């Protein structure tokens with residue numbers, strides 16, 4: 354019987370491994386440490402990589418259909434342990450129970466659906482002289498590095514396709530949210546062959562050790578653009594393959610024909626869900642001048658009904674910021690906006706009390722060049738921006754180094770689609786945001802990433818193409 358509030362161990366070669374040292378894990382709602390996580394040493398990372406390498410040959414030749422069954426079976430294991438996992442996730446991450454359940458079950462759904470994908474074999478030549486086909490073979494050991502905002506689903510975005518394709522994995526969660534991932538490693542011991550999925554946790558050096566490790570063949574990374582650049586530079590030394598899912602500064606463009614009362618609540622959650630800590634949160638909202646004032650009023654009215662608090666408390670709809678560095682980044686953006694004299698229609702005053710709580714904050718039409726518009730805030734502070742002419746809105750939406758997602762809101766779907774087709778982002782939503790599917794490619798354009806997750810595109814990221822020619826006659 355797994356306990357979910359203590360005994361946190363790494364999983365290496367299918368066995369529990371205590372850390373060489375340990376580090377505290379804080380509840381962001383209280384700033385109190387409530388558990389210790391193992392701090393992986395370089396030697397223990399070597400052991401995890403060695404275990405993954407040892408497991409690779411047998412896993413790589415395990416029939417694809419068997420790997421599909423095993424990956425799909427992870428869903429049932431997550432569901433069976435949902436109660437313990439989601440409560441632990443709320444404690445370490447700060448998110449509400451509902452949101453934590455969504456993260457765990459989102460991971461389950463990802464495994465189940467990804468396991469329906471097939472790896473194609475393409476006949477490239479079939480002549481009297483020669484037969485040729487291209488198939489997709491596993492790469493080897495994948496180092497999977499996850500962030501703290503959705504620790505479970507974002508880990509399975511990587512683990513599910515990596516395992517399906519026949520790779521073995523060393524998974525590292527963020528040091529701010531290590532515990533749920535450690536427990537997932539524990540409950541999967543015995544479900545997957547030993548060494549196929551290893552879970553390690555540690556401090557700030559563990560990521561760089563992984564990206565420079567000679568025994569790791571590919572890095573799949575989700576995190577900030579700034580760290581993504583370091584990952585790519587480090588991986589370049591040994592030409593490791595990389596998939597990078599990075600930051601975003603998603604624009605929503607709201608046309609004047611929307612039903613303001615209907616869209617206000619949806620737009621609120623687009624921006625403030627998970628306390629704004631979503632890579633594909635709406636981080637800039639461009640609203641046509643004809644509906645700017647009524648939409649602003651409706652957003653503020655709705656925001657006032659939303660309860661912020663400890664995610665473990667009944668009725669909480671938004672939790673705290675997850676960790677102190679991120680809290681300080683958001684506070685710095687608020688301080689900058691105040692110093693420049695921008696008008697906060699709501700929020701902006703952070704209480705001096707325990708917990709990384711930031712109130713829902715909306716800034717009234719700050720300049721386009723302001724930091725709150727240009728930078729990724731990753732917190733509950735939204736710049737509401739006015740536009741008159743759609744060409745201007747499109748060019749402002751596109752004037753960003755980021756290109757993760759964007760949304761267009763209109764009663765006229767054809768018009769919204771035409772506008773959407775001109776946005777430079779990996780995903781475009783019309784009249785919604787943040788819908789992702791294991792069967793759809795998801796990734797960033799520009800500096801929001803490299804490569805894709807989800808769908809066949811995402812699965813192929815964990816393979817090398819191999820072409821075989823057979824001479825006839």
Ligand code: NAD
Pocket residue numbers: 498499500501502503507525526527528556557559560561564575576577578579580581583584598599600601631632633729731757797801802
């Ligand atoms: P982060 O870049 O600080 O950390 C991400 C992970 O990388 C953590 O596990 C961290 O320990 C590790 N890491 C840190 N430095 C490293 C290094 N030099 N080498 C290797 N690994 C290193 O990001 P975060 O603060 O955890 O997450 C928030 C960011 O992630 C935001 O920018 C957000 O937009 C982005 N994000 C992107 C997606 C996406 O799919 N595109 C999804 C979620 C979050």
